[in-house]
Amino acid sequence: MTLLQKIKNIVRSRSIHVCYVDVGSCNGCDIEVLACLSPRYDIEQYGIVVHNNPREADILLIIGAFTPGWEDKLRMVWDRIPAPKAAVAIGNCPVSGCCFNRPGSLVDPPVSKHIPVAASVPGCPPRPTEILSAILSIAPTVFRDYEVNQ
Numbered sequence: 001m002t003l004l005q006k007i008k009n010i011v012r013s014r015s016i017h018v019c020y021v022d023v024g025s026c027n028g029c030d031i032e033v034l035a036c037l038s039p040r041y042d043i044e045q046y047g048i049v050v051h052n053n054p055r056e057a058d059i060l061l062i063i064g065a066f067t068p069g070w071e072d073k074l075r076m077v078w079d080r081i082p083a084p085k086a087a088v089a090i091g092n093c094p095v096s097g098c099c100f101n102r103p104g105s106l107v108d109p110p111v112s113k114h115i116p117v118a119a120s121v122p123g124c125p126p127r128p129t130e131i132l133s134a135i136l137s138i139a140p141t142v143f144r145d146y147e148v149n150q
């Protein structure tokens with residue numbers, strides 16, 4: 001890897017674009033992600049920008065217990081994110097279905113059956129600080145060995 005590429009990777013790992021999707025939640029985890037944007041946690045001071053545009057994302061946050069309507073859509077969102085990229089499951093829902101995973105329920109966890117998931121943040125819901133530290137710890141690994149073929 002060239003020195004220029006290494007520098008680019010370091011810079012990109014400090015300017016992280018996060019796209020988040022809710023694949024069927026109670027909105028508890030959504031609120032904790034939104035709390036990360038508040039002045040108290042101020043996610044942008046770490047160079048993290050949260051939006052809903054997969055084409056500009058580096059990290060995909062997934063919230064919820066995977067309802068059937070997301071069968072093709074989540075894969076479509078994932079495919080639109082340019083490499084390098086990583087998916088992080090937020091809360092217990094994307095891992096186990098949490099309280100939605102009952103007999104007769106249509107939810108289909110874990111989300112890792114549908115797209116590759118690099119990390120998960122357990123909790124119902126997890127705290128904003130836990131969400132923040134997951135993003136900050138996964139970002140350098142996303143960019144560390146990435147090499148653009150030019």
Ligand code: SF4
Pocket residue numbers: 025026027028029030063064090091092093098099123124125126
């Ligand atoms: S993990 Fe808990 S708080 Fe988060 S979406 Fe599921 S049920 Fe709601």
